[in-house]
Amino acid sequence: MKGLFKSKPKTPAEIVRLTRDLLVYVDRTPADARDPKREEKMLELSKLIRDLKSILYGNSEAEPVAEACAQLTQEFFKENTLRLIINCLPKLNLETRKDATQVVANLQRQQVQSRLIACDYLEANIDLMDTLIGGYENPDMALHYGTMLRECIRHQSVARYVLESEHMKKFFDFIQLPNFDIAADAGATFKELLTRHKSTVAEFLSKNYDWFFAEYNSKLLESPNYITRRQAVKLLGDMLLDRSNAAVMTRYVSSRDNLRILMNLLRESSKSIQIEAFHVFKLFAANRNKPPDIVGILVANRSKLLRLFADFKTEKEDEQFEADKAQVVREIAALEPKEGL
């Protein structure tokens, strides 16, 4: 490490090229190959990737320099460096994996002549997303690939690809993996996919409404896992309360099955789940055009619901919550059973 900064400084582009050369070597050489130089080369590669990181993020002595970052980014995406890094990641040691992940994450935000060239590269190499998502099935790679993935879906076109891919279905299982750290990471990616790019999300939800919410209800909202239920009901609220998803929301709150699930969540003993469930439930109650079967359920459960809301409080005082609750109570109290019930 010591001599590193004293030798003639390499330009950012040179460091990228050297890194790429070594990655090509690592990519071609099987891990068990008996190359006496291998260890040395791996060490050199680790150093180079670390150098890339300190150019992009700065270090204890210096802030990052925009010009150097731009040069690095340009050279990086000129050729297949990103693909090589992603493919070789399992062969690198833990510290280098972390450095590489941070480099890849940072590059997604670097502009060259006010263009995000990382996005152009990914659009042309979109199959890389398949590799990254596949990482959730490999405990050793999940957190690294997951971090990269979340940075890549900052690009709308990339997010659209993932949303429309078959991978979307797998997330319902990833979220419930037994490894908490991996499951939580997948959950964060899932949430990002479903909230970041409003127009894309709205389009996705309308097009895929049936299977998506069937899965969402049965696998997540009715999961035996407390954390899954809590995260799912929170995300559901975030999605439905977003104005861009108004059409989806209207559809969701017209289903008696959905209402039944939300009412069950309202009855949970966990305060956090109850509060989040309320934020979805209020949409059913506030719906101007409630279908008769929804009205029927609400009327049948009127006294129970009113009793529940009577001492339903957030821990901190929350005016908006109180106002919402008052409105929900008014709505329910004023309901008239429709004919035929």
Next chain:
Amino acid sequence: MAASDEDESRNKVQYPLDSRCYEIIDEIGRGASAIVYKAICLPLNSSVVAIKAIDLDQSRTDFDNVRREAKTMSLLSHPNILRAHCFFTVDRSLWVVMPFMSAGSLQSIISSSFPNGLPEPCIAIVLRDTLCALTYLHDQGHLHRDVKAGNILMDLNGSVKLADFGVSASIYESNSNYGLLSAYSPSSLMLTDFAGTPYWMAPEVIHSHVGYSFKADIWSFGITAMELAHGRPPLSHLPPSKSLLMKLTKRFRFSDYDKNSYSQRKKFSKAFKDMVGLCLDQDPSKRPSAEKLLKHSFFRYCKGPEFLVKNVLHGLPTVEQRFRQVKLMKSLSLNKSDEGDEDGSGNSSGSGDQDSNIIKQRRISGWNFNVEDFELNPVFPTEQENDDSNVVKQVRFGGESIISGKERGDSSGSIASDSSASDRVSDLSDDHARQNVTGSSKTDAANDDQVQGGGNMDWETVLKSLLFLKKSLEDQWNEVMNMIDIVKGKKSGIAPQMRLDEPSLIQAIENLKLQLENEKKKNQAMELELEFLKLQCANGL
């Protein structure tokens, strides 16, 4: 250095992710929302582990923070950092399975067997290993944020590991939002992200809470050194809740250690005192980095783990015994303030914090380190002039005026000066402290008078500060709303007033939101203090 533990992580044993595979043997630590157990892992030859069960249903657990910290923790790999074998959820709890460090925390070792502190050569080993851990963490862009003897654990072979990185900190500390977010900005003081626009921040807020940088860990490290040397941290005779209050008043001024309790004065080497002095520099930028500290002469002739085994671990009661003892002591002492527990939860696989009177030193505004006496003299900020007639000097510090803690105590006896304090004065201040713990008013009249007098003064100061804080919160709120509006405006096609690139704006908003959250939490804490003061006033009048 970085990859030294590589083999361990590559060949790591896969611990089962199912609670039925573990059999809990004993409780070894307990906090407000976490319990630490000693357990055995049945499928792995009944090997012993520590399990920290964190209650996730508590409203103050921010799930996103837990996720980030769990991730960071599972990616750390260093011989001096306690790693987690695995994480999984059991109903509403998160179980963190970790190696069982059978000798427990240094804090618990000290309080059970070394009440006056460890011998210096032992301290050197513990501190060196802790510094190695900090060097690694800082190099990765992480802060520990809770360096203290209670978080340094030892195994029976003398190996030392820094524990409780993250998970607990993010959950149990009110002001812990910064660490991971500021990671990787080289100047990771939060404010540098908004250079030029922090006008909504109150000076004392900037001063007291934003300065979480790598250098804040170094400060805590220095305090830890003193804790190991003296047996307890400076000012530990005051209850934890007072730390906040102390920021707002200069009424309290105690010498940090009561000399009379020592059977004999301890002598420390010049190198040790010098090393600690460097850590406790008022100016963060002057404190050395962890890496630099490792090269300090104090660590030059450091011994190995066998030395700790021989001189510290020999004849020590087990962690379980120590925990039971503490529990017993706690149940015997009535009216124990509940704040102590918050601290205890910070422990992972070692043992609970046994001394609930440990305060968070870094919430005190400033300190003067007295190298000769190897002591810290606290400096407390003040906002208004006291009737103190013998104020010697006044310093400006972060926009507040501070009375240096080095001046002599005044005649009322509410101030105990450092080495020159008379016996009577230190007795009084101790009583005073105790009174604050129990909140009772059964001590003699003289002390009562003191409390009343002080209470009235605090009331005004606190009120002023709270109003100030409220204003600052409102300003921040407006600022955040403005930002959100600007971004929304830009998105929906309305020509934005400013040319700002979106990612950095979003980043800025996220940061602002976090800050606002933090302010809210602080405000709550202040309100609590206010209630407490009101009560004191009411009792006094």
